[in-house]
Amino acid sequence: MQSFTEENYLKTIYHLSQVNESPVQTNAIAEKMQTRAASVTDMLKKLFDKQLIDYKKYQGVTLTTHGETVAIGVVRKHRLWEVFLVEKLQFRWDEVHEIAEELEHINSAALVERLDEFLGFPKRDPHGDPIPNRDGIFEPSLNVNLHQIPKGNYAVIIGVSEHSPAFLRHLEKLELTIGVVLELIEITEYDGSVELLVNNKKINISREVAQHILVNRKETV
Amino acid sequence: MQSFTEENYLKTIYHLSQVNESPVQTNAIAEKMQTRAASVTDMLKKLFDKQLIDYKKYQGVTLTTHGETVAIGVVRKHRLWEVFLVEKLQFRWDEVHEIAEELEHINSAALVERLDEFLGFPKRDPHGDPIPNRDGIFEPSLNVNLHQIPKGNYAVIIGVSEHSPAFLRHLEKLELTIGVVLELIEITEYDGSVELLVNNKKINISREVAQHILVNRKETV
């Protein structure tokens, strides 16, 4: 069994090796976990002794099969609880991450399985991220963002790649939430900002915002 | 804010001062928490510094108003989560305590209030224990046990005063669960064991078991 802290390190290493490639560097972990490199090194030794990571001094780390299993288990719990909070307790999508950071460490296999069933075995969390099933299998992550849609085309919002409450509330205010269908009118050449038609209103969003909105291209309205 | 450990100490002190009277003794806390008296003393100093308990060396402890508020908050969360596990996730009443011991430390006021609402503001947990409301107010604890019912009378089971899985599974096997109506046929003089009519079956239970079953006396069947 792992401590909360160990689980958080494993989850961080997992996420970092998803975005960039492995091996994951000490400093990257330290930055993501808001801690110091020296603390990370201490923990890496411990995780290595427990055979949760492969680690050679100065060479970065990768998760072992066992370590990845644990990490995916934590991610599964995190995302299932986020679904619970939004679907059953009516939280908004910008409020759930922080609470799920705590709930993801509750340690009961039966609880996770029953929660999954209670929620109807959801495949995606409220931010569009895939939920691993009991065996750790999950759908691919979304990878088409709004900035990649050709002008004149339609798209439906299916997720986000940035999870800060500030960003999510910003989208909420713009009525850019999951399921919303929009038309891409123009991508400004100068700064990459994007003009959209959403709910019959024309709006403008920055390139950065557009790139964090994940979409499915739609053939028709 | 308190650590998990501090919350557990406060909850234990609270429960001990409910059954016996205050002040609560160091050894009683140590026994209930499966730890050593020396560890308890250390923690008592810390809780005193945080003004969560009144404490004089060798004289035992009582919760301050603030300490009691925290303790009741933890109890509230524990019992709400137990209701959730039984009512929504179909756990049995003997499986929920251990999981609730973890969930009770999740730290989000909004979560507790929304969970309470989601569950329909329950007044009792799956073992018949009262659930404090948002202001810490709760119904009185149940205090009539099966051993106190006069022979020939009817009673309905409304709670238990012992929460071990072994005891709860024993009751389950005997079909003595909450809501069940029974007739008390005889209390044996020799050993205090009790003969009951439950679901048209005559059964015998020990005095100890009978005393841990909390009931409402019923006028008629």
Place this chain on the structure above:
DNA sequence: AATAATTTTTAGATTAGACTAAATTTACAA
């Protein structure tokens, strides 16, 4: 009241996880 038993506290260690400062290794550029 004196002594014995019980309870509680203190003293001194230990472990997990974190930190700062210093040393070491690796990477990169002149």
Place this chain on the structure above:
DNA sequence: TTGTAAATTTAGTCTAATCTAAAAATTATT
């Protein structure tokens, strides 16, 4: 290839929570 910058590890502390063993205080018993 050599020197410097960046990344990483080591060394030494710190705090929270625990422990054992010993000392002190309280309570019970003669």
